[in-house]
Amino acid sequence: MGFRYSFGGDTFLFVEVSEEGMSLEAFFLAMAICKKLRAMQVKGITEICPANASYMIAFDPDILPHEKALEILKSLEQEVVGTQTTIQTRLIEMPVLYNDPYTHACLMGFRNNHQCREPGSTLDPNMTDIEYARQMNGYASVEEFIKAHAESPWFVSMIGFVAGLPWLYQLVERAKQIEVPKYPIARIDTPALTIGHGGCFGCIYAVRGGGGYQMMGITPAPVWDPKQRLPYFKESMVFLNPGDIIKFSPCTESEYNAYVKQVEEGTFDLKIRQTPFSLQEWQADPKGYNQEILKALA
Amino acid sequence: MNTFKVLSPGIATFVEDLGRYGYYHLGIPPGGALDQASFIVANALVGNDKNTAGLEMALMPAKLEFEKEAVVAVCGAETTPKINGVEMPSHTALKVPAGGVLEFSYFKKGARAYLAIAGGVDVPLVMGSRSTYPLGGIGGFKGRKLEAGDILPIGTPTGKPSPKSLDKSYHLELKEIEELRVVLGLQDYKLTEQSLENLFKDIFVVSTQADRLGYRFKNGQKFNYKDLPQPFGAGANPSNITDACYPVGSMQAPGGNEPIVLLRDAPSGGGFAMYCTLISCDLDRLGQFAPNQQVRFKSVSLQEALQARKAYQARIKAMVESLA
Numbered sequence: 001m002g003f004r005y006s007f008g009g010d011t012f013l014f015v016e017v018s019e020e021g022m023s024l025e026a027f028f029l030a031m032a033i034c035k036k037l038r039a040m041q042v043k044g045i046t047e048i049c050p051a052n053a054s055y056m057i058a059f060d061p062d063i064l065p066h067e068k069a070l071e072i073l074k075s076l077e078q079e080v081v082g083t084q085t086t087i088q089t090r091l092i093e094m095p096v097l098y099n100d101p102y103t104h105a106c107l108m109g110f111r112n113n114h115q116c117r118e119p120g121s122t123l124d125p126n127m128t129d130i131e132y133a134r135q136m137n138g139y140a141s142v143e144e145f146i147k148a149h150a151e152s153p154w155f156v157s158m159i160g161f162v163a164g165l166p167w168l169y170q171l172v173e174r175a176k177q178i179e180v181p182k183y184p185i186a187r188i189d190t191p192a193l194t195i196g197h198g199g200c201f202g203c204i205y206a207v208r209g210g211g212g213y214q215m216m217g218i219t220p221a222p223v224w225d226p227k228q229r230l231p232y233f234k235e236s237m238v239f240l241n242p243g244d245i246i247k248f249s250p251c252t253e254s255e256y257n258a259y260v261k262q263v264e265e266g267t268f269d270l271k272i273r274q275t276p277f278s279l280q281e282w283q284a285d286p287k288g289y290n291q292e293i294l295k296a297l298a
Numbered sequence: 299m300n301t302f303k304v305l306s307p308g309i310a311t312f313v314e315d316l317g318r319y320g321y322y323h324l325g326i327p328p329g330g331a332l333d334q335a336s337f338i339v340a341n342a343l344v345g346n347d348k349n350t351a352g353l354e355m356a357l358m359p360a361k362l363e364f365e366k367e368a369v370v371a372v373c374g375a376e377t378t379p380k381i382n383g384v385e386m387p388s389h390t391a392l393k394v395p396a397g398g399v400l401e402f403s404y405f406k407k408g409a410r411a412y413l414a415i416a417g418g419v420d421v422p423l424v425m426g427s428r429s430t431y432p433l434g435g436i437g438g439f440k441g442r443k444l445e446a447g448d449i450l451p452i453g454t455p456t457g458k459p460s461p462k463s464l465d466k467s468y469h470l471e472l473k474e475i476e477e478l479r480v481v482l483g484l485q486d487y488k489l490t491e492q493s494l495e496n497l498f499k500d501i502f503v504v505s506t507q508a509d510r511l512g513y514r515f516k517n518g519q520k521f522n523y524k525d526l527p528q529p530f531g532a533g534a535n536p537s538n539i540t541d542a543c544y545p546v547g548s549m550q551a552p553g554g555n556e557p558i559v560l561l562r563d564a565p566s567g568g569g570f571a572m573y574c575t576l577i578s579c580d581l582d583r584l585g586q587f588a589p590n591q592q593v594r595f596k597s598v599s600l601q602e603a604l605q606a607r608k609a610y611q612a613r614i615k616a617m618v619e620s621l622a
Contacts, residue, residue: 009545009547014542014545022540047319049543056542058545158541158543158567159325160325162325165325184553185553200531226436
């Protein structure tokens with residue numbers, strides 16, 4: 001798979017697990033190494049951050065010499081190749097209001113940052129992000145695009161950018177992955193809980209702020225709750241972990257508004273089920289295996 | 299309990315300590331004083347432990363009123379403290395009387411001044427730190443920068459203030475063209491040889507987009523990229539990568555345009571290629587650059603970075619010991 005190691009200054013070590021980019025195999029390897037590394041409790045390693053097809057550590061070179069850090073990570077590379085790839089994880093159903101008025105107002109305010117108004121563009125200068133994504137991915141209608149987005153579940157492949165923000169990788173074959181370019185000029189504003197898409201990744205913007213992913217819709221379900229008011233934040237201010245699986249379910253505007261009210265009242269909860277996930281079984285029959293695990297939400 | 303009141307907050311005044319560690323994998327950056335050396339020395343002057351929470355004031359300082367007598371010291375950016383209108387020395391422990399008003403002259407040099415108060419700013423610990431994380435709305439005072447009218451608690455002093463002032467040789471100096479040392483790596487292979495050469499030849503200027511998240515640099519030449527296949531999932535632009543973690547201090551250039559060096563409140567990850575990382579001890583220095591500061595980047599080896607780290611640690615130790 002071609003691991004690539006590179007120091008980020010004198011205190012970070014960055015590891016690309018696959019130079020070819022994102023794949024579930026690369027994600028599983030990065031996650032397995034980070035898990036082992038965490039269990040090893042190496043003195044001098046201060047941060048362990050799994051990512052989509054890479055991972056990174058921060059270390060204190062006064063305690064752990066950089067050669068030693070490199071040696072430890074390289075030995076783990078040997079160890080994880082061919083390890084078991086079944087994980088125990090959570091399956092979470094999350095309502096989404098696609099084509100919602102909030103991201104719509106925001107994206108219209110940033111049309112000058114969008115591909116549709118780049119010099120030489122032949123696109124409609126007022127097109128929406130979801131319409132752009134539909135065209136880029138060859139769906140006949142926005143409804144069909146939304147169906148593809150919501151029908152197959154998504155892996156949480158990385159947490160970061162800001163507190164609790166998940167990157168999501170859809171559990172479909174590479175040929176069926178939704179791919180959209182990121183905004184050429186990043187926005188300075190994005191509504192909190194926007195469902196974004198950039199490259200092959202989805203995301204849920206944990207808080208309001210800057211962003212460069214195309215905006216598809218919005219969920220009422222917080223993923224970062226520093227006050228830990230909602231039931232599913234009992235254990236942590238950050239809800240999601242790498243390896244969690246999310247199934248989006250489209251909702252209506254009135255349902256969305258009712259959920260938002262529940263969030264405000266502190267009564268909103270999500271359907272969460274424990275499930276095993278086997279990479280090999282998924283690879284053998286992606287569609288069938290998805291249907292099998294999604295039964296837990298029925 | 300003793301308190302102080304914010305009469306005017308300045309541009310961006312935050313409660314900080316040395317940072318929050320162990321949560322980067324959840325997207326929570328380290329935060330903490332940008333110029334850690336100045337922060338540590340300010341605490342040493344008032345007899346605090348080095349990690350005691352104080353104020354970081356950027357570009358335009360705050361004006362504060364103290365309820366009871368307090369001992370304070372200001373370090374970092376060159377500014378003259380004034381107590382009840384009387385000019386006092388910086389880099390020195392000062393007594394503010396009960397009801398006293400502490401203000402500061404505009405900064406004559408540098409971008410960030412650190413105010414230590416004996417006993418520290420007594421805000422709650424969140425995930426092991428009192429640093430503010432404004433994007434997540436946690437830490438510091440109510441998870442945000444200070445506003446006029448805020449009243450902050452002061453802890454109980456534990457140590458003894460230093461009777462000495464910090465020697466002038468340790469005060470902030472800035473050259474007309476400053477140098478920042480970086481270690482190449484990460485995705486530097488994406489850039490053409492010419493662009494890498496330009497990066498170390500051009501004289502950059504700190505833009506007005508320079509804050510605790512990152513510093514943007516103007517006046518360099520646009521980056522060009524080698525004709526390499528894009529990794530899957532990255533997006534089409536050659537400045538994009540398959541989204542990954544960002545080291546604090548790493549440099550990216552969205553669209554090949556102005557480079558940005560990430561700082562202690564930066565996003566923990568994202569989809570832009572990184573070309574090099576500032577060495578850890580030069581992060582402090584960058585935090586003192588005001589807009590329009592001229593900068594040249596210098597490529598150093600990892601060995602050189604580690605030597606510079608040792609030298610910097612020795613300097614901080616000597617500064618603190620000089621106050622004993």
